[in-house]
Amino acid sequence: MKLSKLIPAIRQQDPAIRSNLEVLLYQGFWAMFFHKIANRLYRMRLYFLSRAVSQHSRFLTGIEIHPGATIGNGVFIDHGAGVVIGETCEIGDNVTIYQGVTLGGTGKDVGKRHPTIESNVTIGANSIILGPITIGSGSKVGAGTVVIKDVPPGHTMVGEPGRDTQQDISFRAELTRLSERIAELEERYTPSSRA
Secondary structure: OHHHHHHHHHHHHHOOOOOOHOOOOOHHHHHHHHHHHHHHHHHHOOOOHHHHHHHHHHHOOEEEEOOOOOOOOOOOOOOOOOOOOOOOEEEEOOEEOOEEEEOEEOOOOOOOOEEEEEEOOOEEEOEEEHHHHHHEOOOOOOOOOOEEEOOOOEEEOOOOOOOEEHHHHHHHHHHHHHHHHHHHHHHHHOHHOOO
């Protein structure tokens, strides 16, 4: 993403911003600015320099993004203190990440070790997403959620460990249908209904 497009993208996602100048006070803006430089150096195999830029960014912003992470357009890190994004993490377009989020590894994987976050995902504060899993497009991860398995597109995960709320809804609907059927059968087969 060109930095000239970063300011409008951030303004679009945060209604609290009153001017383009105010964006320059956001940690997330500077973290993305420095990541673009660090990532370019990383792709040029200038690993020490890329890490030096990312560590400088971490010192200034409190946001740690490994220079090898792939980050799409319109990614917004809001109240970003404590955000950690690992080396093999891939983040799509228009993703919102709140403070304290970890996109990390489990320590057991080699190669692709960090999550893939598809486009239009929202990740709530203090969430932890671990391992080479995929968070599907349009999904939401609630604050404080721990996710260690794939999330289908458009689903919402909450809790520790993360539970898919769409599955919760399906389960509740099935329980309701079973309860109604049991009530119907009880009514049909109780002695008072046969008299």
